[in-house]
Amino acid sequence: MKVRTRFAPSPTGNVHIGNMRAAIYNWLFARHHGGEFLLRVEDTDRERSTQEAIQTLLDAMAWLKLDVDGEPLYQSTRMEIHLEAAELLLSKGLAYKEDKGGLGQGECIIFKMPGTDASFEDGIKGSLSTAAENMQDFVIVRSNGTPVFHLANVLDDIEQGITHVIRGDDHIENTYRHMALYQALGADVPNFAHLPMIINAQGKPYSKRDGDAFVGDFREKGFLGDALFNYLALLGWSPGDDREVMTRDEMVEAFDLARCQSSPAQVDLRKLTWMNGEYMLKLPTEEFIATCFCEIEKGGIEAAPDYAKAVFGLVRERVKTVVDIVPMVAYLFTEEFEYEAKAVRKKLQKDGVREILEQVKSIFQALEIFDEASTDQAIHDFIETSGLGFGAVMAPLRIAISGIQSGPDLFPMLEVLGRERVTGRIDRTLAQFLA
RNA sequence: GACCCCUUCGUCUAGUGGCCUAGGACUCCAGGUUUUCAUCCUGGCAACACGGGUUCGAACCCCGUAGGGGUCGCCA
CATH class of the missing domain: 1.10.8 (Helicase, Ruva Protein; domain 3)
Incomplete structure (x- = not known):
């Protein structure tokens, strides 16, 4: 049977990286098996599910290049069908109506759990089980007539022909309920795999207040989609060898649920930054x-x-x-740049620096052609004849023209700036710090 | 509280009974190359949560303890 996985987010305007990693794993799994990766937008919360929020979600997926097979299924279009299924369960005696009181809204429809112990083979965690007494009957249609998540989710997974449900391990308890629902609905129970959570730097789960855990935040912080994809793929999964920076094809080829970690993982921004640098180089x-x-x-x-x-x-x-x-x-890009105070103090305001810069300036002015090779040659000649150390000349020169101690290779930078800017900057430095 | 899940360097991980004096990566530190900056190279620091078993032998199997997390909604 063809593998079909899905990503089923609620469009609330922000996609958490934990959810996005689940999407990545679903995508990787489907592609690995030559199957399909579907999208279902769980937009039944009309308050939060705006067109904008849906667009944000789609943008995030496009950014990470998570291509979807077929048209997205919008859950809000399926309410009638969900309700019909609930009626069917009612008529078969697999569900019942009850007024649970509390909010005083009348009767809701409650699914009757079979009352037996349940177990399943999790694709990541292995055998999981729980006793019958841990599973209570649960509401599938609210007293206001709207379907609850469990019902809608299972029905839509059946509709989309999902064979493998890969989701966060906060859904483990739900899985027992969902399995009972599949059976009551006369559908095949799909395979389940539960991913551990992603935790913050304090080792705690990300809360709504952790502002740096949304996909969009990573984009704003300057990370590349491909790099984040690679990083997230490796956060909880490894190919089993020492590969880390991998191409899409390599990841698809190597992906395996059995190699996924069953313990939570922390995002390490330093490592992400390193990996991003690798991707910047490949751009x-x-x-x-x-x-x-x-x-x-x-x-x-x-x-x-x-x-x-x-x-x-x-x-x-x-x-x-x-x-x-x-x-x-x-x-x-500007002649108004700042000079770093420490650099000025340490490298510029020293005996002899003024003379060195003055001489360098006149050497530059005398050059027939002002480019990388000629400035390189001229500085080397100057060092040769003056007996000065390379660093004694280069460091002040660098600060004079850039204001800081580190930066690009100096000679190419001189060429790019051009003689006029370079000599102008030396003059300014002389006037400002060495007058 | 009940039930369920998890536990290898600071972090991500390799490891499925002998190949482990536990390997790689990020970070950090020290040298070296580059007569600037960065890169790069070499080396170093650093972990099997704890306690019992089982076994000739355990990071790997079993039991317990501790710690962490999840679930227990007419939220998803």
């Missing part, structure tokens, strides 16, 4: 350039396209996340 140059333009525009920087491209080339291999870009290149 095709045009894509990297396009991303950079997009970022500086957001950062309010205006620049001539050719000059900007040259600047981006300078930081190509150093960018770890998308949001690194602007701070890393900002001083190359």
